[in-house]
Amino acid sequence: MEFNFVAVLVASLVTLLVGFVWYNPKVFGTIWMNESGITEEKAKQGNMLKIFGLTIFYSLMLSSAVPSLVVHQMGAFAMVGGPAFADKALPSYAAFMADYGDAFRSFKHGALHGFTSGLFLALPITAINALFEQKSWKYILINAGYWIVSLTIMGAIICGWK
Structure with missing residues (x-):
């Protein structure tokens, strides 16, 4: 089983896409701004290059961890030491992957x-x-809801994209 970097990369963009919808003023954006104490003026003062750049970086970190949460076979893969050791694993690993890959x-x-x-x-x-x-x-439910939706979509992409 190979680590699907393309799926992880695509999944990392989910946080931006969901965020554009979730925090839109017509969805939860206005309520979130009121509950967080952020004004439109204050939001416009933010360094967008820094905010979006770090968001992409942290989303990539998060999506790199998601396979271990959503793909059952990652446990077996980790037990043999990962990609560098998969070829040297005991025959039981190959048999397990043949049956449950x-x-x-x-x-x-x-x-x-x-x-x-x-x-x-x-x-x-x-x-x-x-x-x-x-x-x-x-505030809690808006932010947690955003992460629940984002992780649900990320999990679907990473687990389903073989």
Whole structure:
């Protein structure tokens, strides 16, 4: 099993695409701005090259970790040491991959694991930070919802794209 860098690269762009829709003023953007205390003037003062450049970088980091969350075979792949050692692995690895190499490798299954990753990782992290920042539940649900949707789509792409 090879690491699908193209799928990971495409999945890293999901955060931007979902963000353009999610934080649009006609969707959740206006509510998010009110709940976060950001004004349009303040938003326009931001360094967009820095913001979008780092967003792409961090999204690539995140999408690089998603395969271990959504592709079951990554556990077996990691047990033999990754791509450098796959050819030297015991015959049981080859037998396992022959039997289960594509098991649960679908967009639907990846979406399920992406969703649960968002629900059990992104929501608690977002909520904990927001609670200490004394933000509202609207703020928490908007931001966590964005990550849950993003990770669901990322999981679908990475798991289903063989």
